[in-house]
Amino acid sequence: MDNIRRGNKQLIKELNRAILINTILNYGPVSRTRISEITDLGLSTVSNIVADLIKKELIYETGEEESSGGRRAILLEFNCNDRFVLGIKIGLDGIIIGLVNMKSKILDQHFIPSPVKSNEEIVLEVLIRAIRDLISKNHIKAEKILGCGIGVSGLVNQKEGTLVFSKILGWKQIRFKELLEKEFDFPIFVDKDVNVLTLTEKRFGVGKKINNFICITIGKGVGAGIVIKGDIYHGSYGGAGDFGHIIIDKDGPLCYCGKRGCLETFSSDQFIINKIKEALSNQQDTIIKDFLKKKEDLNSITVDTVLEAAQKGDVISKNIFQEVGKSLAIGIVSLVSLFDPELIVLGGEGVKAGELIFPTMRKVIRDNFPFKKEIKIVPLQPGEEGWIIGAAELVLSEVFKTPIFKSKGKVAIKSAFHW
């Protein structure tokens, strides 16, 4: 209540423009009359606002509809290629950068191999060059870029736009926002990679119309993006959704995070590798042996090695994935108890092993909720687009944010509703 703007003509104006633009985004191409019907705004009001928005080049007329017995309707469309957004995903393998239009369509994307194990300066240098290259290659004026969103693995301070710490990347304290904003004239937004992927699912994917859901990523680590009442939930200090570090075994083994019995100690890539190494050193019968050139070459084993073995029918390997499935299920059971979500989405590298993990996982979940009707669990198609679109969405969601709330402090980005 306290953070709501007072009512005056300015608010009405912005609000109705927001409603109108959103209607065109969702229903477009669409006529004035139809907009009036959908939004319940007066026809003259719609006409006036439309005229204003056309003048400002935010929308444009794009032909006529078939007649339905009278004058043909003039269709309106959002001018989504007038300005652009950059979406960046920083991963262990490298950086993916994409140019995205205002309707979240990827226009161009590039991959820059990893500058991992680098320090702040080098990472930033690579990013700056990548951004400049992308902009110039697409012949876009820099002032047409609305902003840049970055998704990165680790603990992120959203407000400061810094990566506080990332175990996987081996980085800490990288001031993306501050340093990139020095270089460019558009705002930078940073968030955890899981949250970025979750955002994509919320806006365009399986979570589109769902208010409360959780998107779990399985891979090097285990994380979760939490959507509550339609928004990503970050927690008070940005650390929410640390699904990999809930405790599923109170007297379990020590985790690198300092706790005991974390889910991640039973389900991450490292767990799989450790398990298979253990099996090998116990002389257990697994075809992984045949994969190794030298017998001692244990360090060359990756999750993909084990996955391949399991897919070829190796029992030991299959069992390991099943065990991962069981542990994930235990974690999900707790998630469901706490969040009671409508949907759980599974993403990340780990879905590649889905066939091996999910059946056990689903079974354990079912067994644990005998009185509850089946919980909707949907695996995601792997791919890079999700990350880019989500990162770009960090910017777009700000641009198209409902103009009802007071903006405290200096405004990071100008809302589309008073361009």
Place this chain on the structure above:
Amino acid sequence: MDNIRRGNKQLIKELNRAILINTILNYGPVSRTRISEITDLGLSTVSNIVADLIKKELIYETGEEESSGGRRAILLEFNCNDRFVLGIKIGLDGIIIGLVNMKSKILDQHFIPSPVKSNEEIVLEVLIRAIRDLISKNHIKAEKILGCGIGVSGLVNQKEGTLVFSKILGWKQIRFKELLEKEFDFPIFVDKDVNVLTLTEKRFGVGKKINNFICITIGKGVGAGIVIKGDIYHGSYGGAGDFGHIIIDKDGPLCYCGKRGCLETFSSDQFIINKIKEALSNQQDTIIKDFLKKKEDLNSITVDTVLEAAQKGDVISKNIFQEVGKSLAIGIVSLVSLFDPELIVLGGEGVKAGELIFPTMRKVIRDNFPFKKEIKIVPLQPGEEGWIIGAAELVLSEVFKTPIFKSKGKVAIKSAFHW
């Protein structure tokens, strides 16, 4: 965005009235000029709205302030005793019912001993009589009652206003809303007891200015009320916050809920009783023996018995409480990993044993987060007011809800901003 009202004069009007009433509620008694400063509304606007609200008897002038060098300010106050709300808490021991004014002050309250193990009809009958008695005893016209909030232990369907199932009360499928609304002309709101208590803390207690926090109740069961972005989070099906049934030991003992290793199997009243019985049957040395008249009278042991023993220094009993503390800590660690809240509040019967439980709990939490700065954990004073105020708040929060959102379906309650 889709659920936001379109901008027009009506919205401006309601919005500014809402802002003004809220300002008076928060800062009152307060002058027109001060309201203008706080809200940023024009002075003439404030005067106009005030005149309107005085006419509608929502606010009134209540004397003058000391002069600060000029004309004395006329103070305005919210007319909080013009209408009333009922708050009911249904517990194992009985029903507490309270008459609450619009500023959440309890004006009268009564206790009706338990109709537990009764069927739907009897429970409803008792409630109806209790409500009638309270209203007539206080000489209040029924039309002055805005609504009635009910807090009850168990799984609640908020929308339907039903208790779906309660293990503790042994009830299922009680249609509070439907049946009580047949009897009375005001709307009924039902929520889980934990959420009701949490609501009180959010509005008036330690959580007042905190956006994200969790309120844990310890007692017959273990539950949690979750506050996210200032609102209680219910989950998609009303089951969120089932903290007692997160899994802290994946291979732990079977819980009555059908899962294995639930927190509640390590921390509820039943756990404490079972543990002490076990100790007694193992002939361990505890002064509880002396408490029992007959040696075999094991079933007379309650948590209070064990608590008394522990407070008298009984080592076995003390250890049990410490074990509870440890298990709760493990659960809280997972909560923190998932929610990253600013604050954790501890309430419920269990706080009586706080001295025995909390030190261990805090230590285990600290040990588990070596890299994290201390987490704020605040125990609550036990008492009944919290339940009543929270239950009443279920109604008041609807009455004073920000008038920005579209109300879908038929409106449950008329907002104060267009009385």
Place this chain on the structure above:
DNA sequence: TAGATACTTTCTTCACTGAAACAAGTATCT
């Protein structure tokens, strides 16, 4: 040409706004 549908123009309404007027006090000087 009648009827339907889409859009535009013109005019009205009404809640906020800001400036000025008014009201009622304090401070200070004679």
Place this chain on the structure above:
DNA sequence: AGATACTTGTTTCAGTGAAGAAAGTATCTA
């Protein structure tokens, strides 16, 4: 004590500009 200046709080009133209503225009079909 009375006059004057200043301060603070409230009301009045003309003005603004957004939505909205109604009437008019444009364009299509049958």
